[in-house]
Amino acid sequence: MDAYQEAVRYLGSWHVPVEFDADVLEEHVFQEEAASGCLSPLQAEGVVDFPDVPTPCGPEEMLERRLVVLKGIVDGEEVYLRELEALLMPMKALRASAGTSQPVLSSRQVQTVFYQVPELRDLHQSFCSGLKARLSAHCQTDPGPGEQRQMSHAGSELMVGDLFLRMVNQIGLYGGFIENYEEAVAVVGKCAQSDPRFRTLAESMMSNNGEDKARTKYTFEALLYKPLDRVTKTTLVLHDLLRTTPVGHGDHVALQEALRLSRGFLSGINESSRGKREVTLSHGMKRQLMRDGFVVDVSEGERSLRHLFLYTDLLLCTRFKHSTRGKPDQYRFCWYLPLAGLKLRWVADEERSADARPRLHTVRAKMFLLRRQPQQQAKGYRGVTSGARSRKKLEQMELMLLTLSPSYRLELHSPSCKSHTLLFSSLYELEEWREAVHKLTTENIETVPPDLLTLTSACVKLRMTQQPPLQISIAVEDKDSLCGTLNVAIHSACGLQRPACVRVCVEVDGHGFYDQQAQTHSSVHSINPHWHQEVTLQVDGAQNLRLLCVSQSDGPEDAVLGKATFTLDSKSLNKRWRRRTLQLGQVEVTLSIKYSPHPLEAPGSTAPRQPVFCVPIEAVAQTEGVLVPHVVRCCVEEVERRGLDEVGIYRISGNATEIAMLKAAFNSNLREAVTRLRCAEVNAVSCVLKLYFRELPEPLVPTELFLSLARTLDIQDVNSRLVSMLSLLHSYPDTNRHTFLFVMHHLQRVAERQDVNKMSLLNLATVFGPSLVRPPVAGQGHDGPAVTMSREVVVQVQVVYRYLQCNNLPEAQISASRDTDAEENDDETTHM
Known part of the structure; x- marks a missing residue:
């Protein structure tokens, strides 16, 4: 006689029915993904074209959905009760056999295996009976077409919040079950190995499937897992029911409280049982969750939104799978990498594809309209339901935005030759992940191979209790958050350990409609870099400003010096500038902030950068928020860095192709232009500076002053001539004057090395005179005496030469004046 028949006969003697059906498939604790593959929003990797205005959803439709949800809850409760009944079926027989000479389980083992299960059965039996009774009182018959409105009204009167609140108030019963769960599973496993009778029972427990009389076979462990799964599903069920319950409904407050209590219970359970779920590593540490969040995983050029979990010894990448009907939510395993020996490499940014930019703009524009739509809705059921639909679409569009927008790349390389690439929208977030991973990898952790099935299944509970930061579109409105224009002027930095090319990255938080980040160009190779560069950000819901100081290296990877x-x-x-000094690691960055609150307009299409060349200098300076344009400053800094000893600097021409490339870069992307400037031939850099002044629509020295300057050259007394020329200098427009002074001081420094570079003041004046000083054009408002061609050339060269000879030229002011409040004249140093 086989072991199974022996077990059936033994249990039959105790009136315990055990049936066997070889055609019935076993239900495992961790079910495989359904073949239909229902995609969740987290798996949406393309942009869905949502309508501009959500389909109206009236109170009738919302209440109908509520009834559907409630009926689904009843169906789920009935399934759960049948599973508990199946679990309790052998309890009496096993308890009775414990007093015999050949017990299957001892009395203590029976108590351990079925601890709190009868109480949980009674709790849900009472809840399910009450819920069914109230539903049947309102839904005795299916309504006909003429009865639809009456049924909707009945749905609004259906009150079940007290039932859920009463059930949740007793949810503490699950605490004891969860504390005992691991010991119960251990007893089942141990007894199944030692006693064939119990093994047969544990592998073939049956449950009815309701009216169809079908039978489902479970393992004992699978049935023991059901309450563990149900306690998390209770919170999800309450969340779904609350979403279909209008704010004005009598159940809304009670359901909110029940959801709060359920979440609080889950959070407490997670904290108290965390240590029990940890794995002890070979060097005595515990495997703990250190960080988690959403990232974009790139594989074969395709972007996929994933939930990344950083444990003490490994990185786990998962895909969230929404539940199908009657099944729990699941996390599907994607990949994992041990931290031991893991190498990290990050790339500053990745150019978005041409088709991604318009798609991003479309998503942001629709998010902008949807976010403002709930504010315009009328109060009442219709406004509430329409607002709920808008929030749902916002969540879906947010997922698309999180998938499309990331441009910062983090590459992971394992000693086993496995590599993965992650994308982040924020450099600050990337650096936090990099720091967290790097800290753990440097501890030389020896990895214990993980139980991936258990680890992945635990992610559902982590998600329920920790709430990952996927909340841009549903962020709570804060009256103190910023909505309008934020101007940030980056002045300078100090505290570098060695000279470097440094840039500052600026990011703000908010609702994510705009590219809320900007960065300065890289400074000249210096230990005290200066930028005096202003960036403008359109912010919505901003509460924090994040800064990073990044050093540009010659290798493929830059270094974050501090954040x-x-x-x-x-x-x-307010609308006046406020100066701050922030501590970014060892680097102190000085900046000014100005905020102008105003309603935002819908995001416009990404306009190309305003060109720099062939544009009036006042327009360029105003756009950049400076007095000396960046193209002038960057070229001057680069020449002074490596061109002061170049023979014939400013006289010998550079490569024409390289000059054209640099000009195009300055017209399109300042940071790219500065990067190319670092590698360009220094004579090409000097030619770009000359070309900029030569192509100005109006010369740097105003044409209306040409004749006045020509007359001052005739003054024989040197001091009198100098006073007259400096007086005329003060009549220049501010941008022209400060840019002219900036160039003059630079050329004086070049001439100081004339013994090496062979460029005297007169040589430099001969090169720059025709570009900086031009005579007025006849017939364009000029009615003074005509100047001969030979006289024009002499005036152009001599004006620049006489200014260069002046030893007490005023200093140039690089950035525009940023007035601060009277009480804020002293810098405030914020140590972070």
Whole structure:
């Protein structure tokens, strides 16, 4: 007689029915993904074309959905009760056999295996009976077409919140079950190995499937897992029911409280049982969850939104799978990498594809309209339901935005030759991940191979209790958050350990409609870099400003020298500039902030950068928020860095192709232009500076002053001539004057090395005179005496030469004046 028949006969003697059906498939604790492959929003890797205005959803439709949800809850409760009944079926027989000479389980083992299960069965039996009774009182018959409105009204009167609140108030019963769960599973496993009778029972427990009389076979462990799964599903069920319950409904407050209590219970359970779920590594540490969040995983050119979990010894990448009907939510395993020996490499940014930019703009524009739509809805059921639909679409579009927008790349290389690439929208977030991973990898962790099935299944509970930061579109409105234009002027930095080319990256948080980040160009190779560069950000819901100081290296990877977060206080910020000094690691960055609140307009299409060449200098300076345009400063800094000893600097021409490339770069992307400037031939850099002044629509020295300057050259007394020329200098427009002074001081420094570069003041004046000083054009408002061609050339060269000879030229002011409040004249240093 086989072991199974022996077990059936033994249990039959105790009146315990055990049936066997070889055609019935076993239901495992961790079910495989359904063949139909229902995609969740997290798996959407393309942009879905949502309508501009959501389909109206009236109170009738919302209440109908609520009834559907409630009926689904009843169906789920009935399935769960049948599973508990199947679990309790052998309890009496096993308890009775414990007193015999050949017990299957001892009394203590029976108590351990079925601990709190009868109480859970009674709790849900009472809840399910009450819910069915109230539903049947309102839904005794299916409504005909003429009864639809009456049924909707009945749905609005259906009150079940007290039932859910009463059930949740007793949810503490699950605490004891969860504390005992691991011991119960261990007893089942141990007894199944030692006693064939119990093994047969544990592998073939049956449950009815309701009215169809079909039978489902479970393992004992699978049935023991059901309450563990149900406690998390209770929170999800409450969340779904609350979403279909209008705010004005009598159940809304009670359901909110029940959801709060359920989440609080889950959070407490997670904290108390965390240590029990940890794995002890070979060097005595515990495997713990250190960080988690959403990232974009790139594989074969395709972007996929994933949930990344960083444990003490490994990185786990998962894909969230929404539940199908009657099944729990699941995380599907994608890949994992041990941290031991893991190499990291990050790339500053990745150019978005041409088709991604318009798709991003479309998503942002629709998000902008949807976010403002709930504010315009009328109060009542219709406004509430329409707002709920808008929020749902916002969540879906947010997922698309998170998938399309990332441009910072983090590459992971394992000693086993496995590599993965992750993309981040924020350099600050990337650096936090990089720091967290790097800290763990440097500890030389020896990895214990993980139980991936258990590890992945635990992610559902982590997600329920920790709430990952996927909340841009549903962020709570804060009256102190910023909405309008935020101007940030980056002045300078100090504290570098060695000279470097450094840039500052600026990011703000908010609702994610705009590219809320910007960065300065890379400074000249210096230990005290200066930028005096202003960036403008359109912000919506901003509360924090994040700064990173990045050093540009010759290799493929730049280095983040430090980072800091600054809280944006709408009460202290205003339309006047406020100066701050922030501590970014060992680097102190000085900046000014100005905030102008105003309603935002819908995001416009990404306009190309305003060109620099052939544009009036006042327009360029105003756009950049400076007095000396960046193209002038960057070229001057680069020449002074490596061209002061170049023979014939400014006289010998550079490569024409390289000059054209640099000009195009300055017209399109300042940071790219500065990067190319670092590698270009220094004579090409000097030619770009000359070309900029030569192509100005109006010369740097105003044409209306040409004759006045020509007359001052005739003054024989040197001091009198100098006073007259400096007086005329003060009549220049501010941008022209400060740019002219900036160039003059630079050329004086070049001439100081004339013994090496062979460029005297007169040589430099001969090169720059025709570009900086031009005579007025006849017939364009000029009615003075005509100047001969030979006289024009002499005036152009001599004006620049006489200014270069002046030893007390005023200093140039590089950036525009940023007035601060009277009480804020002293810098404030914020140590982060």
